[in-house]
Amino acid sequence: MxxxxxxxxxxxxxxxxxxxxxxxxxxxxxxxxxxIEVGRSVKKRELLSAALSGLTITLGNPKTIAFYLAILPLVIDLQAVSLQTWAMMLVPLTVLVLLGVGALFIVAAVRIRHLLSSPRAQRHLFRGxxxxxxxxxxxxxxx
Structure with a gap:
């Protein structure tokens, strides 16, 4: 209308x-x-800071939390899970999975950065x- x-x-x-x-x-x-200059060495402190900020952003993302809340009852019987099991297994497992997935994204980003470092590759990307x-x-x- x-x-x-x-x-x-x-x-x-x-x-x-x-x-x-x-x-x-x-x-x-x-x-x-x-x-693009890709040869600059990165300090371990910068890497740790970037990893922790990525993990914090991911854990604070409502879509991530909603996904876990939707999937969790399908995988685990929530009536059988105690607070101790939750704290000792599920939280560290969730953090490890998120760190693993984040690490894959970081590796992919580094490889793509090397691929797109030349002006010719950037021209192809921008024209696409x-x-x-x-x-x-x-x-x-x-x-």
Whole structure:
């Protein structure tokens, strides 16, 4: 009902969004790409700090907590779990799983960083993103 009364406004917003996507695509296509320095050594303190901040952000993420709350009753009989079992097994296991998954993401990010360190690789990445943006804009206008 609201959309019927403000049809012209929604058309302007749709065209504006499509034009903005095309503008961003143009910026990406003609961006000045520079080599990224990947040889800098990282201190252990920085790595520990990054790992702890990632774990804290993950544990504070409501989607992560909701996922565990939804899956946990399917895996474990909550009536049979005592507070001691919860504290001694489930909490450390959850933290270990999150650290393991986080470590996989870190390794993948480091490898991708090395792959995208050259200006040529960045140009391919940015032009691919620009192509996707133009396709999204065309899809918006086609409807």
């Amino acid at each position: 609201v959309a019927e009364h403000f049809n012209a406004l929604f058309e302007v917003v749709r065209w504006g969004a499509a034009l903005y996507l095309c503008y961003l695509a143009w910026q990406f296509w003609f961006a000045n790409h520079q080599a 993103a620009a192509t996707i943006m133009v396709a999204a804009a065309a899809s918006m206008l086609r409807r």
